[in-house]
Amino acid sequence: MTKLQPHERIFVALDTTDLTKALDLANALSGHVGGIKLGKEFFTACGPEGVQAVTNCGMLVFLDLKFHDIPNTVAAAIRASLLFSPYMVNVHACGGEMMMRAAAQSAGEAGQDRPLVLGVTVLTSMDESDLKGTGIESSVSDQVLRLASLSQFSGLDGVVCSAREVEDLREHLGESFKLVVPGIRPEWAQSNDQKRIVTPAAAVAIGADYLVIGRPITQSNNPVEAADKIAAEIAAGV
Ligand code: C5P
Numbered sequence: 001m002t003k004l005q006p007h008e009r010i011f012v013a014l015d016t017t018d019l020t021k022a023l024d025l026a027n028a029l030s031g032h033v034g035g036i037k038l039g040k041e042f043f044t045a046c047g048p049e050g051v052q053a054v055t056n057c058g059m060l061v062f063l064d065l066k067f068h069d070i071p072n073t074v075a076a077a078i079r080a081s082l083l084f085s086p087y088m089v090n091v092h093a094c095g096g097e098m099m100m101r102a103a104a105q106s107a108g109e110a111g112q113d114r115p116l117v118l119g120v121t122v123l124t125s126m127d128e129s130d131l132k133g134t135g136i137e138s139s140v141s142d143q144v145l146r147l148a149s150l151s152q153f154s155g156l157d158g159v160v161c162s163a164r165e166v167e168d169l170r171e172h173l174g175e176s177f178k179l180v181v182p183g184i185r186p187e188w189a190q191s192n193d194q195k196r197i198v199t200p201a202a203a204v205a206i207g208a209d210y211l212v213i214g215r216p217i218t219q220s221n222n223p224v225e226a227a228d229k230i231a232a233e234i235a236a237g238v
Pocket of ligand 1 (some may be wrong): 039125182
């Protein structure tokens with residue numbers, strides 16, 4: 001695989017219900033970032049047409065719908081998403097091996113345009129006591145590694161993980177397993193509600209492939225300038 005340019009590592013989270021706002025940002029950022037992440041908020045409000053409209057801006061799309069259902073239903077949902085040619089899609093790894101294998105198989109139906117399929121391990125909003133409440137006695141880090149390993153074994157291409165987990169996962173799962181990391185903040189940006197934040201350059205230095213960055217770009221007075229500044233910081237390793 002050819003090495004990614006610094007800006008290609010950035011996926012901008014367009015967490016909005018406003019299609020016009022999303023399209024204005026996607027058009028402005030085209031060529032300045034690697035792609036756009038669209039999640040449940042956008043999808044529920046703007047629908048498949050909204051996803052198609054963002055795709056039509058020429059942007060790669062990470063469709064962050066975190067599917068979790070029986071294998072047949074997840075496979076069908078992934079198959080339906082192929083209509084937009086997403087670059088990345090994701091499923092909850094706790095849906096298990098058969099569900100993930102079904103997801104990977106559906107994605108494969110797109111041939112060389114197949115999206116990368118990522119697993120979501122433990123949501124970063126959950127701590128050990130939340131896990132315990134669901135009957136899981138492991139530490140968060142053990143559970144993340146277990147689910148990431150299962151994702152790889154089940155044929156997924158990578159996982160979404162916090163920066164805290166990157167080094168451990170990279171060490172255990174190898175160089176080609178994709179690690180997609182949110183919770184990123186440049187030094188000059190506000191942390192907002194993110195608690196365990198890491199700078200863009202630090203995340204890449206420890207082994208992240210793609211960075212999901214929302215408000216430092218979308219809430220900036222000049223989103224293009226903010227994106228360019230982040231890409232320059234990644235390039236310089238600062
Ligand atoms: O604005 P901000 O950079 O915090 O946006 C981060 C994006 O990544 C949001 O869409 C958020 O839902 C998502 N995300 C996250 N932490 C996770 C998983 C996803 O912030 N653990």
